[in-house]
Amino acid sequence: MHDTTLQQELGAIVGDAYALFDPGDHTRFVNDWFGREGGRARCVLRPRSTAEVAAVVACCARHGVPVVPQGGNTGLAGGALPDQSAAQCVLSLERMTAVREIDPAGKTLTVEAGAVLAHVHAAAREQFMEFPLTMGSQGSATIGGLLSTNAGGTAVLRHGNARALCLGLEVVTPQGEVWNGLRRLRKDNTGYDLRDLYIGAEGTLGIITAAVLTLVPTPKARLAAMVSVTSPEQALLLLQAVQQRAGALLTAFELISDDCLRLVAQYFPQLPHPFGAQAAPWAVLLELSDHESEGHAFELMEGLLGEALEGGLVKDALIPQSLAQSARFWDMREHIPLAQVEDGKNVKHDISLPISAIPRFLQEAGPLLEALHPGARIIAFGHVGDGNLHYNVAAPPGRPPAEVLDRKAAIHATVHDLVVRLGGSISAEHGIGRMKAAELAHYKSPLEMRLFESVKRALDPLGLMNPGKVLLARQP
Numbered sequence: 001m002h003d004t005t006l007q008q009e010l011g012a013i014v015g016d017a018y019a020l021f022d023p024g025d026h027t028r029f030v031n032d033w034f035g036r037e038g039g040r041a042r043c044v045l046r047p048r049s050t051a052e053v054a055a056v057v058a059c060c061a062r063h064g065v066p067v068v069p070q071g072g073n074t075g076l077a078g079g080a081l082p083d084q085s086a087a088q089c090v091l092s093l094e095r096m097t098a099v100r101e102i103d104p105a106g107k108t109l110t111v112e113a114g115a116v117l118a119h120v121h122a123a124a125r126e127q128f129m130e131f132p133l134t135m136g137s138q139g140s141a142t143i144g145g146l147l148s149t150n151a152g153g154t155a156v157l158r159h160g161n162a163r164a165l166c167l168g169l170e171v172v173t174p175q176g177e178v179w180n181g182l183r184r185l186r187k188d189n190t191g192y193d194l195r196d197l198y199i200g201a202e203g204t205l206g207i208i209t210a211a212v213l214t215l216v217p218t219p220k221a222r223l224a225a226m227v228s229v230t231s232p233e234q235a236l237l238l239l240q241a242v243q244q245r246a247g248a249l250l251t252a253f254e255l256i257s258d259d260c261l262r263l264v265a266q267y268f269p270q271l272p273h274p275f276g277a278q279a280a281p282w283a284v285l286l287e288l289s290d291h292e293s294e295g296h297a298f299e300l301m302e303g304l305l306g307e308a309l310e311g312g313l314v315k316d317a318l319i320p321q322s323l324a325q326s327a328r329f330w331d332m333r334e335h336i337p338l339a340q341v342e343d344g345k346n347v348k349h350d351i352s353l354p355i356s357a358i359p360r361f362l363q364e365a366g367p368l369l370e371a372l373h374p375g376a377r378i379i380a381f382g383h384v385g386d387g388n389l390h391y392n393v394a395a396p397p398g399r400p401p402a403e404v405l406d407r408k409a410a411i412h413a414t415v416h417d418l419v420v421r422l423g424g425s426i427s428a429e430h431g432i433g434r435m436k437a438a439e440l441a442h443y444k445s446p447l448e449m450r451l452f453e454s455v456k457r458a459l460d461p462l463g464l465m466n467p468g469k470v471l472l473a474r475q476p
């Protein structure tokens with residue numbers, strides 16, 4: 001089919017200004033947040049309603065054109081990018097941002113898939129509630145992308161991941177039909193859970209156009225403190241002690257290696273190392289969310305950390321004097337990915353482990369990588385309360401990033417073999433995208449892969465919905 005026909009048909013659906021066929025208009029849609037893994041698109045489509053999405057998908061299906069759904073393009077697995085063939089259409093949800101409904105009594109918010117997470121936070125705040133999914137990319141990541149990757153972030157410990165915060169979905173199927181599953185039910189045992197199938201599917205089974213999200217009451221105070229600990233084992237003992245005392249008030253527990261804090265201080269001098277030269281090898285950022293009062297939060301934090309210091313669980317503790325000071329600790333945490341960008345590319349791993357296996361993983365992975373690439377730097381941090389580590393391997397000091405990037409496959413294999421041996425997962429919260437599709441096939445059992453493929457074939461028999469993501473592209 002000649003592109004003019006496709007251009008005319010798609011232009012008639014979304015308007016010519018929103019059917020972009022000139023590659024000069026594609027730059028921000030074909031490169032991800034890090035500016036890496038770029039592809040080439042046949043066109044970029046920017047519909048503004050569910051009906052337009054459905055018509056676009058039906059048109060692409062008629063013409064055999066693959067569709068790549070895209071939200072904020074902050075995904076870290078290459079899932080929202082077209083391949084190099086210039087045959088795929090990027091379908092961006094960025095114009096679909098409306099909050100359709102807020103139900104204060106039922107504590108739900110129904111929103112279109114292109115809404116940016118920070119805007120959803122603001123809409124919830126207006127109702128004196130909050131949507132508790134939070135992460136460094138919240139200024140750009142969209143609800144559709146967050147659900148499609150089943151994103152995690154910093155409050156999973158208390159509120160669960162994106163899946164746990166979604167009650168219903170509206171989805172355009174690969175055939176261009178609209179499934180209205182926008183239910184506001186907390187209990188619904190009526191057959192297979194299609195919602196759960198689409199969440200985490202990374203756009204390979206259909207396009208999410210709207211979602212019902214759950215809201216929670218806003219706490220009176222959210223207070224973060226930073227402590228230094230001598231080992232990951234100590235961090236886990238602290239986690240247990242804090243959970244015992246604070247229960248559900250503990251909303252985040254982040255493990256940060258000293259090297260991460262030094263990297264942040266190096267590239268962002270306005271955020272100096274909190275413990276200075278005497279720092280222990282690890283730090284923990286913990287957060288309490290208190291529904292009673294600010295005073296109660298401070299009192300509880302002081303009590304908890306006082307006991308931890310006395311009991312030798314922590315080496316040092318920084319208890320903020322104000323909520324503003326507490327926000328600064330989050331600033332440091334959120335600048336770790338940014339400091340890594342400044343520092344140069346590295347080999348990234350987003351892994352999860354049974355929480356109790358984290359110390360063993362850290363103990364065994366370091367020497368294995370040192371043997372593979374002497375001097376390589378480990379940048380390790382993560383949502384350790386959920387068993388999730390971001391374990392990144394950078395070139396030795398003063399050496400070019402290419403040194404480790406050239407050995408990416410061997411480094412991934414070393415880390416992921418160990419993760420799987422310890423009962424963990426090769427993707428905790430970033431998904432599989434196209435970057436880990438081959439590894440997924442390697443590490444999952446043949447039966448699990450066959451079941452995945454049956455689901456894909458049943459819902460997307462033509463294989464046009466985000467091909468090559470999660471599952472390797474089918475051979476023609």
Ligand SMILES: Cc1cc2nc3c(=O)[nH]c(=O)nc-3n(C[C@H](O)[C@H](O)[C@H](O)COP(=O)(O)OP(=O)(O)OC[C@H]3O[C@@H](n4cnc5c(N)ncnc54)[C@H](O)[C@@H]3O)c2cc1C
Nearest residue numbers: 071072073074075079137142144145146148152153203208
């Ligand atoms: C600085 C930074 C910090 C981050 N921190 C975290 C973190 O703490 N926790 C975490 O989990 N992630 C984190 N991420 C990763 C990223 O923000 C999440 O993966 C997010 O969910 C992606 O949302 P998005 O709208 O940008 O999706 P995109 O990148 O556009 O897409 C991601 C995937 O979802 C699919 N998709 C997008 N929209 C739809 C839709 N409407 N329907 C169907 N499929 C769709 C795409 O095809 C792709 O496969 C971070 C990223 C950055 C850059």
